[in-house]
Amino acid sequence: xxxxxxxxxxxxxxGVKIPASSAAPAIESETQLRALLTALSGVDAVGLxxxxxxxxxxxxxxxxxxxxxxxxxxxxxxxxxxxxDTPGRVSSLCAKALRPDPRDLTVPSVAAVCVYPDLxxxxxxxxxxxxxxxxxxxxxxxxxxxxxxxKLLDVREALAAGADEIDMVxxxxxxxxxxxxxxxxxxxxxKGACGDAHLKVIxxxxxxxxxxxxxxxxxxxxxxxxxxxxxxxxxxxxxxxxPVALVMLEAVRDYAETTGRIVGVKxxxxxxxxxxxxxxxxxxxxTTGSTWLxxxxxxxxxxxxxxxxxxxxxxxxxxxxxxPDEFSGD
Amino acid sequence: xxxxxPANSRLGSLEYxxxxxxxxxxxxxxxxGLFIDGSFSDPSQHxxxxxxxxxxxxxxxxxxxxxxxxxxHAVQAARRAYETVWSKxxxxxxxxxxxxxxxxxxxRARELAVVETLDNGKPxxxxxxxxxxxxxxxxxxxxxxxxxxxxAGFGANPxxxxxxxxxxxxxxxxxxxxxxxxxxxxxxxxxxxKPAETTxxxxxxxxxxxxxxxxxxxxxxxxxxxxxxxxxxxxxAGVDKIAFTGSTAVGRLIQxxxxxxxxxxxxxLGGKGANIVFEDAPIDEMIEGVIDGIFFNQGHVCCAGSxxxxxxxxxxEVLRRLVRRVEQLRVGDPMDKNTDVGAIxxxxxxxxxxxxxxxxxxxxxxxxxxxxxxxxxxYWFAPTVFADVSQSHRIAREEIFGPVLSVLTFRTxxxxxxxxxxxxxxxxxxxxxxxxxxxxxxxxRLRAGVIWANTYNRFDPTSPFGGVxxxxxxxxxxxxxxxxxxxx
Numbered sequence: 001x002x003x004x005x006x007x008x009x010x011x012x013x014x015g016v017k018i019p020a021s022s023a024a025p026a027i028e029s030e031t032q033l034r035a036l037l038t039a040l041s042g043v044d045a046v047g048l049x050x051x052x053x054x055x056x057x058x059x060x061x062x063x064x065x066x067x068x069x070x071x072x073x074x075x076x077x078x079x080x081x082x083x084x085d086t087p088g089r090v091s092s093l094c095a096k097a098l099r100p101d102p103r104d105l106t107v108p109s110v111a112a113v114c115v116y117p118d119l120x121x122x123x124x125x126x127x128x129x130x131x132x133x134x135x136x137x138x139x140x141x142x143x144x145x146x147x148x149x150x151k152l153l154d155v156r157e158a159l160a161a162g163a164d165e166i167d168m169v170x171x172x173x174x175x176x177x178x179x180x181x182x183x184x185x186x187x188x189x190x191k192g193a194c195g196d197a198h199l200k201v202i203x204x205x206x207x208x209x210x211x212x213x214x215x216x217x218x219x220x221x222x223x224x225x226x227x228x229x230x231x232x233x234x235x236x237x238x239x240x241x242x243p244v245a246l247v248m249l250e251a252v253r254d255y256a257e258t259t260g261r262i263v264g265v266k267x268x269x270x271x272x273x274x275x276x277x278x279x280x281x282x283x284x285x286x287t288t289g290s291t292w293l294x295x296x297x298x299x300x301x302x303x304x305x306x307x308x309x310x311x312x313x314x315x316x317x318x319x320x321x322x323x324p325d326e327f328s329g330d
Numbered sequence: 331x332x333x334x335x336p337a338n339s340r341l342g343s344l345e346y347x348x349x350x351x352x353x354x355x356x357x358x359x360x361x362x363g364l365f366i367d368g369s370f371s372d373p374s375q376h377x378x379x380x381x382x383x384x385x386x387x388x389x390x391x392x393x394x395x396x397x398x399x400x401x402x403h404a405v406q407a408a409r410r411a412y413e414t415v416w417s418k419x420x421x422x423x424x425x426x427x428x429x430x431x432x433x434x435x436x437x438r439a440r441e442l443a444v445v446e447t448l449d450n451g452k453p454x455x456x457x458x459x460x461x462x463x464x465x466x467x468x469x470x471x472x473x474x475x476x477x478x479x480x481x482a483g484f485g486a487n488p489x490x491x492x493x494x495x496x497x498x499x500x501x502x503x504x505x506x507x508x509x510x511x512x513x514x515x516x517x518x519x520x521x522x523x524k525p526a527e528t529t530x531x532x533x534x535x536x537x538x539x540x541x542x543x544x545x546x547x548x549x550x551x552x553x554x555x556x557x558x559x560x561x562x563x564x565x566x567a568g569v570d571k572i573a574f575t576g577s578t579a580v581g582r583l584i585q586x587x588x589x590x591x592x593x594x595x596x597x598x599l600g601g602k603g604a605n606i607v608f609e610d611a612p613i614d615e616m617i618e619g620v621i622d623g624i625f626f627n628q629g630h631v632c633c634a635g636s637x638x639x640x641x642x643x644x645x646x647e648v649l650r651r652l653v654r655r656v657e658q659l660r661v662g663d664p665m666d667k668n669t670d671v672g673a674i675x676x677x678x679x680x681x682x683x684x685x686x687x688x689x690x691x692x693x694x695x696x697x698x699x700x701x702x703x704x705x706x707x708x709y710w711f712a713p714t715v716f717a718d719v720s721q722s723h724r725i726a727r728e729e730i731f732g733p734v735l736s737v738l739t740f741r742t743x744x745x746x747x748x749x750x751x752x753x754x755x756x757x758x759x760x761x762x763x764x765x766x767x768x769x770x771x772x773x774x775r776l777r778a779g780v781i782w783a784n785t786y787n788r789f790d791p792t793s794p795f796g797g798v799x800x801x802x803x804x805x806x807x808x809x810x811x812x813x814x815x816x817x818x
Binding site: 015016018041042043044046047048050051057058059060061062063064065068250253256281282285286288289290291292293 | 339344345346347348349455459610611612613614615616618619654657658667668764784785
């Protein structure tokens with residue numbers, strides 16, 4: 001016994017509606033920018049965290065899990081950002097990025113390797129024209145405490161060394177003290193320096209503290225030209241969390257609906273397990289929808305996550321766990 | 331980006347494979363007797379009825395139909411237990427039993443959740459995460475009160491009332507049993523509980539738990555049956571207090587019947603909750619809250635936010651986002667852990683929802699119904715939103731008790747308050763705004779027992795719950811909940 005589903009909603013009337021033409025507002029003054037950002041809807045922290053927790057209870061099983069693990073692998077920005085990084089370590093990372101499990105060629109490559117600017121040239125020479133991008137943090141990563149000239153030089157050097165993607169940090173000092181114009185213009189300048197290279201703008205949400213700030217910084221970065229907005233550097237105590245990712249996904253969804261331009265989201269820092277990765281994919285699926293379920297628009301900035309994905313992938317196939325040592329450490 | 335820009339991004343299009351909870355966890359018996367004086371017994375007339383799984387119309391178990399004589403036995407057992415045991419048991423001792431019951435509910439939580447979902451049709455996610463944990467929480471909370479009644483604000487040594495007859499609805503079967511039993515037992519009363527006809531199973535499982543907890547025989551008796559069983563309980567001269575949760579129509583009948591007696595009465599009846607959305611509401615969380623307010627438990631919630639009052643300046647945007655979110659709800663097998671909306675509890679309830687929604691279309695409201703596929707068997711109703719509803723429409727006035735939301739608009743806070751209060755009910759309201767002063771201004775003027783700010787359908791044992799006007803009287807939960815079971 002079922003009711004006749006009366007459909008007054010056309011197929012195109014739901015989902016995220018993205019206009020074909022791009023119409024991002026031109027920002028001409030700090031006053032205008034401030035008015036735009038403060039007009040954004042507030043975020044209710046309790047409700048937001050409840051929604052994120054509820055989505056985390058989704059149960060991902062069987063073929064969905066298999067597909068989601070492969071998707072997650074293809075979304076990884078395999079990262080090493082240590083003072084002690086060596087060319088050898090980066091070579092190893094590149095090999096792993098290309099063939100995460102050398103014994104199983106059905107495992108997809110990851111999206112990119114992410115290194116400091118001085119190791120970009122080495123990563124580029126190892127990867128050559130392989131379908132794995134070279135991403136580099138720049139703009140005085142991770143603190144961003146340098147002059148704009150130094151930041152732009154940092155970006156240009158990384159690009160000259162062969163970087164495909166630039167992960168910049170916003171000036172949190174400027175943003176938090178209300179100098180929105182300064183934070184915005186830096187992003188515009190870096191975007192200008194990037195040219196065709198992909199620009200990911202790191203908000204460092206752990207330092208922005210409130211969800212309202214995260215929403216405003218997301219819009220500020222997108223208006224400034226970000227191709228991706230990214231949660232964190234991984235260098236502070238609070239990194240990516242599911243509620244923060246939810247706010248940022250809502251921001252890219254609303255921005256796409258308003259302007260027609262689709263911006264990606266990268267979550268970084270502290271994501272170590274397949275279970276965590278599944279939670280983020282569910283968030284993407286149910287907040288922005290299918291369009292964003294691609295490495296072009298969603299990334300995980302992580303290092304140890306990849307091995308857990310590989311382990312769970314093998315477990316799904318063999319029915320039993322293998323030892324962690326079955327996979328290379330770097 | 332070189333990506334081709336799609337016109338539309340389907341929400342939730344990553345298909346989730348079925349993730350069903352196992353029905354065998356329920357370990358249901360094929361038939362259940364009446365729980366009287368500490369043990370299960372056959373009904374005197376040997377009459378039985380079946381309880382169905384509303385999701386597929388399969389028979390779950392056969393349950394006893396209690397006759398007047400059975401109700402009499404139950405009340406007598408409760409009276410004996412009150413006079414010989416329970417009234418002589420100290421508060422500290424009573425609290426031990428309540429703690430024990432709470433812990434046993436937690437231990438058997440998974441089994442209880444499965445039984446609740448099979449019998450009621452609600453999604454396993456809700457019975458697992460809300461119904462069962464809250465039921466345990468109520469026993470824990472009132473366990474704490476049992477030896478502190480002198481400090482509850484009802485005098486130095488408040489007395490229990492005696493034998494309480496408790497009639498509970500089918501929408502939150504175990505939780506409503508906990509709401510009724512926990513404060514009654516803590517206060518020192520004995521009980522005769524009558525579960526709803528369509529959802530008796532979790533109460534019968536609770537009876538097993540009471541046995542496990544070694545609660546003295548007769549302190550709680552559980553009689554299953556239809557409306558006639560409830561009527562027998564209401565009319566029984568040996569009952570000192572009636573507590574009823576259910577429809578306003580039945581509540582009215584009960585009040586008439588106890589009018590000429592010494593019986594005390596508390597009623598928790600229907601509602602037509604208004605969820606008031608101001609233009610500065612936190613929009614994403616508000617949409618989730620509105621969805622949760624009406625589609626939680628298929629809308630089978632007396633305090634459901636079934637009327638959405640939205641400020642005209644944001645009405646189009648809110649409706650667009652709301653309809654998108656409704657389309658995204660996962661409707662289907664209640665046992666699947668990813669299901670958001672389950673089955674309608676009974677054929678009768680489904681017929682009522684269908685009747686009222688048909689009326690809504692006839693009255694000229696614009697209907698948006700989810701395109702979700704509904705299972706062939708069982709009782710199902712696709713989540714529905716009515717826009718362009720006016721205050722005079724039946725769907726704006728009558729309780730539908732189903733997954734149906736009526737959307738109205740307002741321009742000023744005064745108009746919002748006037749529309750929200752223009753209802754014969756007064757159970758719950760929600761206010762959504764980032765401006766605290768306005769929220770308080772509105773809340774002070776709403777005539778409802780419960781008002782939520784920037785949230786909806788949140789329950790906690792420490793917080794009193796109940797209505798005004800045709801939504802009933804008396805409070806359940808919190809310190810206030812004790813009053814209904816004390817001689818004050």
